[in-house]
Amino acid sequence: xxxxxxxxxxxxxxxxxxxxxxxxxxxxxxxxxxxxxxxxxxxxxxxxxxxxxxxxxxxxxxxxxxxxxxxxxxxxxxxxxxxxxxxxxxxxxxxxxxxxxxxxxxxxxxxxxxxxxxxxxxxxxxxxxxxxxxxxxxxxxxxxxxxxxxxxxxxxxxxxxxxxxxxxxxxxxxxxxxxxxxxxxxxxxxxxxxxxxxxxxxxxxxxxxxxxxxxxxxxxxxxxxxxxxxxxxxxxxxxxxxxxxxxxxxxxxxxxxxxxxxxxxxxxxxxxxxxxxxxxxxxxxxxxxxxxxxxxxxxxxxxxxxxxxxxxxxxxxxxxxxxxxxxxxxxxxxxxxxxxxxxxxxxxxxxxxxxxxxxxxxxxxxxxxxxxxxxxxxxxxxxxxxxxxxxxxxxxxxxxx
Numbered sequence: 001x002x003x004x005x006x007x008x009x010x011x012x013x014x015x016x017x018x019x020x021x022x023x024x025x026x027x028x029x030x031x032x033x034x035x036x037x038x039x040x041x042x043x044x045x046x047x048x049x050x051x052x053x054x055x056x057x058x059x060x061x062x063x064x065x066x067x068x069x070x071x072x073x074x075x076x077x078x079x080x081x082x083x084x085x086x087x088x089x090x091x092x093x094x095x096x097x098x099x100x101x102x103x104x105x106x107x108x109x110x111x112x113x114x115x116x117x118x119x120x121x122x123x124x125x126x127x128x129x130x131x132x133x134x135x136x137x138x139x140x141x142x143x144x145x146x147x148x149x150x151x152x153x154x155x156x157x158x159x160x161x162x163x164x165x166x167x168x169x170x171x172x173x174x175x176x177x178x179x180x181x182x183x184x185x186x187x188x189x190x191x192x193x194x195x196x197x198x199x200x201x202x203x204x205x206x207x208x209x210x211x212x213x214x215x216x217x218x219x220x221x222x223x224x225x226x227x228x229x230x231x232x233x234x235x236x237x238x239x240x241x242x243x244x245x246x247x248x249x250x251x252x253x254x255x256x257x258x259x260x261x262x263x264x265x266x267x268x269x270x271x272x273x274x275x276x277x278x279x280x281x282x283x284x285x286x287x288x289x290x291x292x293x294x295x296x297x298x299x300x301x302x303x304x305x306x307x308x309x310x311x312x313x314x315x316x317x318x319x320x321x322x323x324x325x326x327x328x329x330x331x332x333x334x335x336x337x338x339x340x341x342x343x344x345x346x347x348x349x350x351x352x353x354x355x356x357x358x359x360x361x362x363x364x365x366x367x368x369x370x371x372x373x374x375x376x377x378x379x380x381x382x383x384x385x386x387x388x389x390x391x392x393x394x395x396x397x398x399x400x401x
Contacts, residue, residue, distance in 0.1 A: 087336020
């Protein structure tokens with residue numbers, strides 16, 4: 001299908017009744033400055049929306065200097081949406097009896113016990129309650145891309161609050177907390193576990209540690225300009241004053257959590273794509289994210305699924321709620337996933353998933369049987385509620401009613 005209006009061409013298909021999603025996707029290009037993106041929705045394990053449009057490279061220039069179109073198989077760095085995949089690895093290890101969520105992290109990773117962190121439980125890591133969202137000494141890009149060096153830095157960090165008593169978004173340290181736990185339990189990298197036990201069996205174009213053979217499929221990220229007509233998405237696009245102040249203040253825990261790596265690596269570089277950073281550098285198509293979340297809540301294509309009902313309950317049962325010490329606003333978290341709420345609006349009360357800072361969003365809603373994946377190369381301002389993603393979520397809500 002090739003849908004056109006006066007300003008934009010959208011490719012793909014929508015099932016009958018889901019036309020509002022196609023219309024919202026097209027409006028994102030005309031009203032909110034979208035450059036290149038894809039959105040896929042599954043219902044009861046089967047795709048009902050599969051759309052893409054725009055240019056693969058944010059600046060519109062491909063290798064030959066012309067516009068490189070976004071294609072169905074275009075993949076993108078999905079930033080913190082990677083956390084939802086990393087969380088699934090830990091929960092699957094628990095599901096198999098290999099990882100105890102109520103055990104101290106130090107039981108698997110003895111070096112982590114330093115400075116009172118012996119009281120940090122595995123479930124605290126998943127619920128962002130471990131107390132180590134920042135480091136006293138930021139990592140260089142080279143250190144951050146070395147999992148041994150970075151994990152040792154996290155192990156040697158004193159907590160910023162009594163572990164388990166409060167929550168704060170572990171924007172980047174989540175990479176080494178989850179990655180090192182997986183390595184200590186399995187002897188394998190998160191990259192290999194995801195490839196062998198999630199992406200491979202489900203046929204997902206999803207990687208944490210991109211193989212060189214797939215490098216040509218990845219779109220180039222860029223910074224999105226402030227929308228000319230933000231009201232078209234029905235959302236406020238500027239952060240609250242206290243949130244903006246926290247991001248500006250270099251001494252705030254907010255700024256320190258996001259500046260754990262300084263300067264941050266070039267997200268368009270081959271070195272960044274091939275690294276293993278389970279908090280931030282996953283590469284995926286919109287279809288892979290939607291199919292992944294569909295497999296968390298049920299069978300995909302009448303076959304494979306990932307979570308048992310009890311594991312699904314762990315993922316989406318509230319484990320942290322209230323003012324977030326890092327994000328400043330009130331957040332709701334299950335074990336590894338953001339839950340529906342004001343800071344991260346999803347489809348409804350049973351929804352769980354994870355955004356990626358600047359745009360990407362992926363989630364599932366067990367009550368309706370819907371799973372959603374949206375990826376973009378245009379990075380907006382928001383951390384948890386991008387206007388383009390929210391316009392699509394509202395359209396899905398209308399279509400599914």
